[in-house]
Amino acid sequence: MQQDRLKNPHPWTYEIPLAVVLTLVLVAVLGVHGGRAVANLLAGGGWGWPAATQLFPSLPALMRGDAGAGLTDPGVVAGPEALTTWMSIASAVNLLGSLALGCVVYRRWGPNRLRGMASRAEAASLLGLPRLRRHRAVIRPDLHGKDPR
Incomplete structure (x- = not known):
């Protein structure tokens, strides 16, 4: 690809x-x-x-x-x-x-x-900010995972 x-x-x-x-x-x-x-x-x-x-x-x-x-x-x-x-x-x-x-x-x-890799602006325009926020635990599990820090 x-x-x-x-x-x-x-x-x-x-x-x-x-x-x-x-x-x-x-x-x-x-x-x-x-x-x-x-x-x-x-x-x-x-x-x-x-x-x-x-x-x-x-x-x-x-x-x-x-x-x-x-x-x-x-x-x-x-x-x-x-x-x-x-x-x-x-x-x-x-x-x-x-x-x-x-x-x-x-x-x-x-x-x-x-x-x-896509930049922040490219990812936001392609995926949309609401979708990025909804799936932030999958995208960055080290920051937004289930384990609160």
Whole structure:
């Protein structure tokens, strides 16, 4: 019933899926760099984040196990095993968070969303004020129920 009230004449084209894919790629890249930063921090090297221009070029070296790739002064860096572990954990947490956020966004603004509630004025004009008052215990049982408060 809710879906029949409003038809959207504009079909979905490539823009929305492309934005979703690019956002997920960016989240994955930031997860990899966040995992590297945590691995280096736990190895005693401090928190290190690459410059914005080094986010994507340093990815191949990071995947090979170089924890200092893209950093200006890496200092002490984590080993390849710790780097891989923390990159995997951070990427998984980021992608699961993105999935949860995507579900919330889809339910809120997606095609199957609830189209809304009537305002007070709309309900009064549609149902009439006497009918609303007669059935107030059904409409708002928390305020007008049988149990006096």
